[in-house]
Amino acid sequence: MTPIDAYLPEDRRYPVPSRILHWLVAILVIVVWPLGMVIKFINEDAKLSFYMLHESFGFLILWLMLARLAVRLLRPPPPGPPLPVLQERAAATVHALLYVALIAQPVIGFLTTNAFGFPLDWFGLFTVWSPIGKSDAAETLKTIHVFLGWSILVLFALHIGGVLHHHVLRRDPTLQRML
Numbered sequence: 001m002t003p004i005d006a007y008l009p010e011d012r013r014y015p016v017p018s019r020i021l022h023w024l025v026a027i028l029v030i031v032v033w034p035l036g037m038v039i040k041f042i043n044e045d046a047k048l049s050f051y052m053l054h055e056s057f058g059f060l061i062l063w064l065m066l067a068r069l070a071v072r073l074l075r076p077p078p079p080g081p082p083l084p085v086l087q088e089r090a091a092a093t094v095h096a097l098l099y100v101a102l103i104a105q106p107v108i109g110f111l112t113t114n115a116f117g118f119p120l121d122w123f124g125l126f127t128v129w130s131p132i133g134k135s136d137a138a139e140t141l142k143t144i145h146v147f148l149g150w151s152i153l154v155l156f157a158l159h160i161g162g163v164l165h166h167h168v169l170r171r172d173p174t175l176q177r178m179l
Contacts, residue, residue: 008176021068056123062106081172112141
């Protein structure tokens with residue numbers, strides 16, 4: 001085990017765009033997830049505002065995740081500290097599932113909104129074109145959206161658990177690579 005580096009050289013860290021996009025998405029997930037969970041408890045007068053914020057931030061996550069994916073494909077991260085094969089596979093699986101879920105979730109949410117007959121009014125600035133109109137698929141899409149939301153929470157917890165494992169137990173520079 002190596003001690004945590006006080007300063008990690010730039011060539012051992014994720015590229016700056018990756019780090020910025022990572023933290024923006026993390027913050028937005030922390031905002032969007034609770035917004036989605038409390039909507040059903042909000043009184044009718046404020047409910048549309050909550051939906052608009054939840055959907056708008058979710059749509060922003062989609063574009064940030066697509067940018068993250070592009071950056072990752074163009075500038076792969078530097079190798080991390082060596083890990084046992086099982087931990088390496090677990091980390092790769094959680095990361096891949098997070099990418100898939102964080103891209104699929106806003107797409108499904110957008111389609112759900114459309115299927116219930118509502119357009120996405122992005123932060124009240126403009127209306128996003130709806131690829132589907134009101135549809136009987138709305139309830140099915142909503143179920144998928146809720147399932148993905150809980151899945152993202154589990155993956156997020158696993159990701160944080162991995163970070164804590166590296167930082168506290170292994171005391172390796174994994175966290176510093178993303179700071």
